[in-house]
Each structure stands twice: as C-alpha cells, then as structure tokens.
Amino acid sequence: MRVFYTVFTVLIITGFYSCKKEIKVKIAQSKTPLTSYVNPFIGTGGHGHTYPGASMPFGMMQLSPDTRLDGWDGCSGYHYSDSYIYGFSHTHLSGTGVSDFGDILLMPTNEINFNNGVNGKKGYRAHFSHTNEKASPGYYEVQLDSTNINVALTVTKRAGMHKYIFPAGEKQIIILDLAHRDEVLDHQINIISETEINGYRHSKAWAEKQLLFYHIKFSKPIKSKKSTEDGKKAAFEFDNASNDPIFLSIGISAVDKQGALKNLEQEIGTKTFHQIKNNAKSTWEKQLRKIVIESTSNDYKANFYTSLYHSMLAPNLYQDVDGRYRGMDLKIHQNSNFDYYSVFSLWDTYRATHPLYTIIEQDRTNDFINTFLAKYDEGGIMPIWDLAGNYTHCMIGYHAVPVIADAYLKGIIDYDAEKAFEAMKHSATRNKLGLESYKKFGYIPVEEESESVSKTLEYAYDDWTIAQMAKALNKPEDLAEFTKRAQNYKNVFDPSTKFMRGRYRNTWFAPFDPYEVNFNYTEANSWQYSFYVPQDINGFIQLLGGKKTLEKQLDTLFSANSNTSGSHQVDITGLIGQYAHGNEPSHHMAYLYNYVNKPYKTQEKVHQILTELYTNTPDGISGNEDCGQMSAWYIFSSLGFYPVTPGSNDYIIGTPLFDKATMHLENGKSFTIVANNLSPENKYITSAQLNDEQYPFSYLKHEDIMKGGTLVFEMTNIPAEWAKQDQYIPSSEIKEHIIITPPFISEGEIAFKEKTTVTLQNIDENAIIHYTLNDSVFKKYNEPIEISSPVILKTYASLDGLKSTVIATEFFKIDADLSIELKNEYANRYNGGGPNALINGIKGTTDYRSGSWQGFHDSDLIAIIDLGKTKEINNVSIGFLEDQRSWIFYPKKVEIWISEDGKQWKPISKNEIEKEPTSNETASIQIVEKKFTKRQVRYVKIQAKTVGDIPEWHIGSNDNGKAWIFADEIIIK
Numbered sequence: 005m006r007v008f009y010t011v012f013t014v015l016i017i018t019g020f021y022s023c024k025k026e027i028k029v030k031i032a033q034s035k036t037p038l039t040s041y042v043n044p045f046i047g048t049g050g051h052g053h054t055y056p057g058a059s060m061p062f063g064m065m066q067l068s069p070d071t072r073l074d075g076w077d078g079c080s081g082y083h084y085s086d087s088y089i090y091g092f093s094h095t096h097l098s099g100t101g102v103s104d105f106g107d108i109l110l111m112p113t114n115e116i117n118f119n120n121g122v123n124g125k126k127g128y129r130a131h132f133s134h135t136n137e138k139a140s141p142g143y144y145e146v147q148l149d150s151t152n153i154n155v156a157l158t159v160t161k162r163a164g165m166h167k168y169i170f171p172a173g174e175k176q177i178i179i180l181d182l183a184h185r186d187e188v189l190d191h192q193i194n195i196i197s198e199t200e201i202n203g204y205r206h207s208k209a210w211a212e213k214q215l216l217f218y219h220i221k222f223s224k225p226i227k228s229k230k231s232t233e234d235g236k237k238a239a240f241e242f243d244n245a246s247n248d249p250i251f252l253s254i255g256i257s258a259v260d261k262q263g264a265l266k267n268l269e270q271e272i273g274t275k276t277f278h279q280i281k282n283n284a285k286s287t288w289e290k291q292l293r294k295i296v297i298e299s300t301s302n303d304y305k306a307n308f309y310t311s312l313y314h315s316m317l318a319p320n321l322y323q324d325v326d327g328r329y330r331g332m333d334l335k336i337h338q339n340s341n342f343d344y345y346s347v348f349s350l351w352d353t354y355r356a357t358h359p360l361y362t363i364i365e366q367d368r369t370n371d372f373i374n375t376f377l378a379k380y381d382e383g384g385i386m387p388i389w390d391l392a393g394n395y396t397h398c399m400i401g402y403h404a405v406p407v408i409a410d411a412y413l414k415g416i417i418d419y420d421a422e423k424a425f426e427a428m429k430h431s432a433t434r435n436k437l438g439l440e441s442y443k444k445f446g447y448i449p450v451e452e453e454s455e456s457v458s459k460t461l462e463y464a465y466d467d468w469t470i471a472q473m474a475k476a477l478n479k480p481e482d483l484a485e486f487t488k489r490a491q492n493y494k495n496v497f498d499p500s501t502k503f504m505r506g507r508y509r510n511t512w513f514a515p516f517d518p519y520e521v522n523f524n525y526t527e528a529n530s531w532q533y534s535f536y537v538p539q540d541i542n543g544f545i546q547l548l549g550g551k552k553t554l555e556k557q558l559d560t561l562f563s564a565n566s567n568t569s570g571s572h573q574v575d576i577t578g579l580i581g582q583y584a585h586g587n588e589p590s591h592h593m594a595y596l597y598n599y600v601n602k603p604y605k606t607q608e609k610v611h612q613i614l615t616e617l618y619t620n621t622p623d624g625i626s627g628n629e630d631c632g633q634m635s636a637w638y639i640f641s642s643l644g645f646y647p648v649t650p651g652s653n654d655y656i657i658g659t660p661l662f663d664k665a666t667m668h669l670e671n672g673k674s675f676t677i678v679a680n681n682l683s684p685e686n687k688y689i690t691s692a693q694l695n696d697e698q699y700p701f702s703y704l705k706h707e708d709i710m711k712g713g714t715l716v717f718e719m720t721n722i723p724a725e726w727a728k729q730d731q732y733i734p735s736s737e738i739k740e741h742i743i744i745t746p747p748f749i750s751e752g753e754i755a756f757k758e759k760t761t762v763t764l765q766n767i768d769e770n771a772i773i774h775y776t777l778n779d780s781v782f783k784k785y786n787e788p789i790e791i792s793s794p795v796i797l798k799t800y801a802s803l804d805g806l807k808s809t810v811i812a813t814e815f816f817k818i819d820a821d822l823s824i825e826l827k828n829e830y831a832n833r834y835n836g837g838g839p840n841a842l843i844n845g846i847k848g849t850t851d852y853r854s855g856s857w858q859g860f861h862d863s864d865l866i867a868i869i870d871l872g873k874t875k876e877i878n879n880v881s882i883g884f885l886e887d888q889r890s891w892i893f894y895p896k897k898v899e900i901w902i903s904e905d906g907k908q909w910k911p912i913s914k915n916e917i918e919k920e921p922t923s924n925e926t927a928s929i930q931i932v933e934k935k936f937t938k939r940q941v942r943y944v945k946i947q948a949k950t951v952g953d954i955p956e957w958h959i960g961s962n963d964n965g966k967a968w969i970f971a972d973e974i975i976i977k
Contacts, residue, residue: 120184458524471485502557685721
C-alpha cells in the first residue's frame with residue numbers, strides 16, 4: 005500500500021509539474037484546417053491586383069480566371085467588380101502594377117466564336133456571378149451563367165487540370181486563345197493525336213521576350229478543329245455522348261514542348277482531379293501551419309492566413325522537373341543543386357517578405373540567393389525586377405543585395421558567399437541608373453537622373469548592407485568604402501525644411517512642396533521618402549535636431565492632410581495623413597516611434613493600420629499586394645514585430661493582434677508569442693517576458709526567435725511606461741568612417757540677369773567651406789559670393805582632416821533686356837527652373853525628368869518675349885520634347901508672331917510641325933526654327949497648340965488622357 009501511495013504521489017507531482025510546464029510553453033493550436041481561413045478573393049477588388057485562381061506555394065502555374073483584358077486594375081487578369089469571364093489562363097502575377105502573363109487561355113463554350121466579346125460583340129466570354137464562384141488554396145470553381153457550364157480548376161507545381169461539366173444536349177467546345185492579353189511574337193498549335201495538342205506562345209509586354217511552351221491532354225477525343233486565319237486561336241469540339249465531365253490536363257515550361265510534357269507526365273500522369281485537388285490542399289495546409297494563431301476573430305484569422313497564402317504565391321518556380329530552365333540570357337541551363345525562380349519584385353519584397361522567409365523559408369531563401377547568383381552569371385547583373393528570363397528595367401535600387409546580406413547575417417549560408425559578395429559589389433559599382441553620379445558626388449543630381457532622391461536614399465541603404473556583409477567576411481577596405489556610401493542620405497537632406505529634397509545644380513529643387521508627387525521620388529512625395537534612413541536612424545535624428553523633432557515630424561505625418569499635389573500617382577493609397585500604407589516606402593514609419601522612446605505611439609499606429617487597412621473583403625488590401633510585401637507587413641505586425649532594418653538582425657516590437665501565435669521553424673523549434681488581456685482597447689504593452697524573464701526592450705533579436713521559446717506580452721488599455729528608457733530602445737547608427745557632406749547653394753540663382761548673390765551652406769555647421777570660381781585657387785568661404793558673369797563655381801567642405809567631394813555648378817547670365825510672359829500656367833513639378841526657364845540658356849535632354857523642361861498639361865503654350873527694346877532680328881527658335889510613353893507629344897501646330905508695340909502682331913510662321921501625331925516609343929527633341937529677313941522687333945509671341953486628347957491608338961486614351969507640351973529654350977537672334 006505504501007509503495008502504491010509513493011508511486012501515485014510521484015505521478016501526481018510529476019504530472020503537476022509536467023502540466024504546469026506545458027501550460028507555460030504551450031504552442032498555439034488550431035483544430036480547424038487553416039486552408040479554410042484563406043479567402044483568395046481578398047485583394048481582387050480595389051487596387052489589390054490579386055487573383056483568386058489555383059496555385060501551389062511558389063509554383064510555376066497560376067491557373068485563374070481572366071475577367072479583364074487591360075487597365076491598371078486588371079493587372080492580375082481578374083477584378084472583383086467584373087461580371088464576365090473571358091477564359092482561364094495559366095500564368096498570373098500577384099498584386100503587381102503591370103499586366104504581363106495571362107498565357108494559354110482556355111474557355112469552354114457551346115458554339116464556335118473566336119471573338120472574345122469585346123466592343124459589345126457576342127463572343128466566347130461568359131457572364132458569371134460571385135454566388136456561383138468558389139476559391140480555396142489550390143482550387144477554383146465557377147458556373148458560367150451564359151452557357152451553363154461548370155468549371156473547376158486545380159494544379160500541381162508545373163501543371164494543372166481543368167474539369168468542365170457541359171449541359172446535356174449542347175455542343176461541347178473548348179477555345180484555345182494564344183492572342184489573349186499581351187502582344188504575341190510567335191505561336192504554335194499542333195494536334196498530336198485525337199486527345200493531345202502542344203505548342204508555344206512567345207509574347208511581349210513589360211518583359212520583352214516571354215517564352216512559354218505547353219502540352220495539353222484531353223479526356224475525350226477531338227471531334228473537329230477550327231482555327232482563325234492567323235492561327236492564334238483554335239476551337240476544339242468533342243465527342244461526348246455520355247456527357248461525362250471533360251478533363252483537360254496541361255503542363256507548361258519555359259524551356260520547350262518536351263519540358264511541358266515531362267512536367268505534365270511527372271506531376272499529373274494518371275492522377276485524378278480529386279487526387280490533385282487534395283494534394284494541393286494538403287500542401288497548402290502544411291505551408292500555412294508554419295505559423296499557427298489563436299484569435300476569437302474569424303476575420304483576423306482570414307486576414308492573417310490569406311496574407312500568409314499571398315506571401316507564398318511568388319517568387320515562382322521557373323525550372324522543369326528535369327532541372328532545365330531558361331536563364332536571363334534566354335538560353336537553356338541545367339541545374340540539380342537548387343530550385344531556380346523568377347518574379348522577384350525586390351523593391352517591394354526586400355523590406356519584409358524576404359525577412360519573413362529568413363524565419364519560415366530558410367531552405368528556399370538559399371535557393372533564392374543561388375538563383376540570384378545564377379542570374380548574375382547568365383545576364384551580368386543580379387535581378388532588380390526580373391520576369392520570365394527578362395530584366396524589366398523597372399523600379400530602383402539593387403535590392404537583391406540586402407536580401408543576401410540579411411540572410412547571410414542570419415546564418416543562411418548555403419551558397420558561395422564570396423561570389424555573392426562579388427555580385428553585390430558589382431550591383432553597386434556600375435554606371436547605370438544614376439550610379440555614376442552617385443559614386444562621384446555622393447548623391448544623384450536632379451539634372452542627371454530621374455527619381456534622384458529615392459535612388460540616393462535606397463542606394464545608401466543597400467550600400468550599408470554591403471558594408472555589413474564586408475564586416476562579416478572580414479573585408480576592412482570594403483567595409484570602410486560602403487559605410488561611407490551608406491551615409492549619402494545626408495546629401496539630400498535639406499536642414500531648412502527637414503525634408504529630403506532633390507539637388508538641382510547644387511541648389512534645392514524649388515518651389516518645394518512636400519505634398520507634391522514629382523519626378524524626384526519613386527511613386528511618392530517628400531513626406532513619404534523623408535523618413536527612409538533605416539541604416540542610420542540615430543544619425544538621421546541628429547540631422548533633424550533630436551528625438552523630439554523626429555517625433556513631431558511623425559505626428560505631423562500621420563495627422564497631415566491626406567491630399568497630394570503634383571502628379572496623380574495611383575500607387576499612393578491607404579493614406580493616414582501622408583503615411584501611405586498602400587505603397588512600400590511608408591511601411592517602416594510607424595515603428596520609428598520606438599527610436600524616440602515612444603513605443604506606445606508605434607502601438608497605436610500599428611494597431612490602427614492592422615485593423616483599418618486590412619479587411620476580410622475583396623478590397624481588403626489598401627494597395628497593390630506586390631508579390632507578398634503588403635501581406636508580409638501584416639504577418640509580422642500582427643505577430644507583434646517588424647524588420648525595420650533588414651541586415652541588422654533586429655525586429656522592432658509593435659503590438660500583437662492575436663491571443664497566441666506560434667512560428668514553427670525549420671530547425672524543429674518553435675517560437676510562441678502570447679498576449680494576455682488582449683482586446684481591441686488593450687493594444688498597449690505594459691510588460692513583456694522572454695522565456696520567463698522580464699524583457700524591457702522594444703526590439704527583438706533574430707537569434708532569440710530561432711532558438712525557440714516564448715514571448716509573453718501583458719496588455720493594457722492606456723499608454724504604458726514599458727520600454728521607454730534609453731537603454732531599452734532600438735538603435736540603428738553608423739559610428740565609423742563618418743563622411744563630410746559637400747556644401748549646397750542655399751541662396752542665389754543659377755540663371756540670373758544682372759547679378760546674383762550666392763550663399764553656401766553645409767549640414768554640419770562646424771565644417772569649413774571652400775570655393776573657387778573658374779578654377780582659380782580654392783579659398784575659404786566666409787561670406788556670400790556675388791556673381792555677375794557666366795562662371796563655374798566649385799565648392800567642397802572639410803573638417804578634422806576629412807574632405808567632401810567637389811561639386812561644380814555652372815551659372816548662366818540671361819540678357820538683362822529680356823523678359824517673358826506666359827499666358828498659361830506650367831506645372832510646378834515641371835517648372836524648368838521657374839518663370840525664366842524658357843530663356844535661361846539651360847537646355848533639356850531627352851529625359852523629361854531632368855528638371856530643365858517646362859511642362860504644360862492640356863493647354864497651349866503661349867509665350868510673349870519682350871526684347872527690352874526694338875532690335876533687328878532674323879531668327880526665332882524653340883525646342884520641344886516628345887516622349888509618348890509619358891503622355892508628352894509635340895504640339896500639333898506652332899505659330900510665331902512679331903510686333904514692335906506688343907499690340908499689332910505680324911505672323912512669320914503659322915504651320916511649323918502641323919501634323920497629326922503618330923506612334924513613336926522613342927523620346928526625341930525637335931527644334932522649331934524660323935529664319936526670315938531681318939526686321940525691327942520688340943516683341944515675339946509663340947503659341948504651341950496642344951494635341952489635347954490623347955490619340956485613340958495610345959494607351960492613355962483608355963483613361964481619357966490629355967497630352968503634355970514640354971518646351972525649352974527660346975532663342976532669338
């Protein structure tokens with residue numbers, strides 16, 4: 005009896021402590037399949053640009069319905085507001101701003117009709133309603149109302165299967181349309197047997213040469229086939245007396261038709277539709293269980309698991325089952341060491357998507373980086389935004405670099421690190437995309453390159469990540485060089501306004517409006533880029549004048565008027581004040597309050613964004629989903645932290661949205677976040693514990709996550725004192741290899757009449773400024789410089805033995821007698837330098853964003869030039885720019901008059917140019933010049949008549965676009 009009691013007691017005690025321990029570290033659980041929470045229709049409305057169709061995690065095929073043929077909100081091929089389906093194609097982009105893909109369109113119908121239903125014609129498109137539509141990970145189904153055909157779709161990685169149930173007694177026809185969406189370069193449709201066809205579709209859009217091959221097997225024999233004259237469309241009719249469902253299996257490949265067949269045979273083979281669907285579902289369930297959350301809100305669960313789902317739709321596998329793939333040289337390569345991918349939207353995804361992968365997709369991260377290095381070998385540079393073996397020349401920065409550095413510093417190293425570092429340096433040392441100026445001056449001048457501020461800021465961050473990699477690889481010279489370059493953000497900081505501004509001929513681009521969207525920034529204005537210094541937030545705070553100033557700037561950012569001026573930028577959405585969550589440059593900003601000892605303000609803003617800008621509705625994403633970035637922000641932020649500075653191994657703590665969440669790691673460990681007393685009101689953190697120890701820090705280390713454990717937050721409904729002391733706040737600071745910034749011209753006119761007084765300034769008040777005029781000896785700057793003739797001013801700064809780069813500025817003297825009156829207003833963002841831009845002697849280049857052109861939108865240019873006194877002249881000329889890609893057209897007519905008194909005008913030219921515009925994708929400059937016999941003239945009037953409405957053949961006509969006139973330099977002699 006005593007023995008029994010002892011054993012029983014031990015069992016009770018052991019069980020008690022075991023139970024107690026389990027309660028403390030118990031992971032988040034879900035008995036409900038996580039795939040059931042995914043709503044693929046989130047983001048298909050509004051500007052989310054997602055698609056609802058079937059895809060596998062990071063798969064090659066995206067089999068989805070196409071409801072829209074063109075337009076910005078039709079980039080994914082589908083928009084929730086549409087009511088017609090044109091067919092089902094096999095490649096789609098998730099959440100991008102371009103409309104590539106939509107390859108190999110198939111559509112079941114009852115009659116042969118090759119028109120797709122545009123322009124009001126009856127065609128093969130079919131009406132549908134969302135009440136008869138279903139979507140879940142790896143599966144899509146819809147009833148086509150017009151034809152009463154039921155369509156179901158499912159996929160493997162490289163292949164897919166269609167299931168069509170036709171109504172009894174109707175013809176059973178499948179249309180194959182290779183002309184669908186972008187421009188077809190070449191095509192082929194081959195009938196191999198009564199149940200098999202193959203071919204290819206080569207097309208051009210954003211990616212200029214997309215090659216895709218296909219192989220299709222039908223479950224029923226082809227009865228007859230008809231084609232269009234050009235062979236781009238075919239209609240197949242089937243014998244199906246028993247009215248069985250028709251199954252269609254398709255494999256695709258970027259390599260060749262044999263690759264498409266191999267992909268089809270290996271991944272589908274003899275599997276049934278039901279088997280493929282179940283395999284897709286189980287694969288997605290395994291993927292989604294990498295993070296398990298507990299929440300009382302089903303909407304929160306839907307938002308989270310749909311975000312996790314969206315984060316796994318790209319990049320896309322771009323390699324066949326036999327290891328072959330088409331590289332960036334468009335040649336065939338063989339590889340068996342890693343999976344090769346395409347569709348790297350790196351300007352978006354380096355911020356949070358790839359950092360998320362370093363936690364839950366470490367093996368794939370190695371594959372991604374090996375893919376970068378393969379692309380470097382094949383095409384000569386790592387990708388910036390690659391698509392289907394093409395460099396798209398889109399977006400800015402060299403953001404494969406931070407992806408590699410962030411992974412390497414986190415211990416993800418299954419690739420050649422030395423080669424990776426070589427490729428990183430190569431990306432940063434070319435002479436394209438403004439890098440030549442950036443390397444020379446430490447910033448990109450407005451007149452040298454468009455989007456100069458954004459590029460300078462993003463290059464500086466990328467350079468910092470190269471420096472971190474150099475430090476890890478023990479390369480002190482590279483560490484010094486790229487640490488210096490990482491500070492180049494200082495060169496576009498204007499201390500008078502405390503904003504990041506364009507430097508135009510070493511002055512600040514003016515007039516300045518931080519709300520104005522213009523060509524100095526990438527899809528943004530100054531508000532939305534002036535906080536982008538993730539690599540040196542402490543240094544940025546010093547530039548601003550201290551933490552209180554940054555806090556005030558952030559407060560103003562979130563409370564400012566939400567209207568923007570200047571260009572209409574469709575990507576600027578999801579606005580809270582001037583914070584634009586719908587576009588990536590804003591994504592880190594709410595977390596900056598942690599750096600100024602105000603974590604509760606971060607908690608407020610993050611909670612607001614999570615609950616207001618993400619909803620379980622078709623328009624539930626506030627901007628383009630962008631291949632996972634919008635979703636990755638939600639995933640991180642809802643868990644309670646965010647990677648403000650990838651490459652630092654720090655995550656900045658915000659506020660958790662769920663009662664419990666567990667991240668299951670590839671190393672077999674798990675990391676659980678618990679939020680006690682959580683409610684919509686209790687969004688503030690009052691204390692935290694990491695693995696049972698008090699945690700007073702408002703940031704989290706990557707290694708703490710990867711070691712596994714538990715982070716517990718205690719929540720409250722009022723701002724708390726947690727993590728407000730200096731020793732507990734995050735730090736991002738460059739302390740070594742400090743640079744001296746070059747001086748800038750704070751006052752003075754580059755083009756002047758009689759004289760101008762030039763004031764030089766430096767952001768460091770202790771720096772000594774030096775200058776020279778026309779290459780005379782440099783002297784110390786002590787007082788403003790008076791300039792009265794054309795001259796070149798050179799200047800640099802020095803401090804403590806360090807010297808900045810030398811900046812040269814050419815000054816132009818305008819004839820003092822000349823004056824100009826403009827009858828119509830020019831656009832501020834294209835002011836060309838101000839009212840005298842057309843007579844200042846500074847000529848524009850073929851880049852309309854060089855700061856020298858004066859732009860007039862939907863109005864004529866009417867300029868009257870007063871020569872100051874009557875003069876004898878015989879020549880008048882004016883320059884115009886045409887860049888139809890940017891809605892800039894030559895005027896359709898130019899008229900020139902002269903007058904002695906400004907009242908009585910005599911025409912000397914009425915028909916210069918005078919022609920209807922024709923399509924031309926190349927930017928060019930035309931000088932309109934009129935020579936005549938010498939005459940006595942005081943006034944010259946020039947009128948350039950606008951094209952007005954964008955021509956019908958131009959894409960801009962779809963949006964009722966209006967033409968621009970860009971003019972520069974009127975010369976009278």
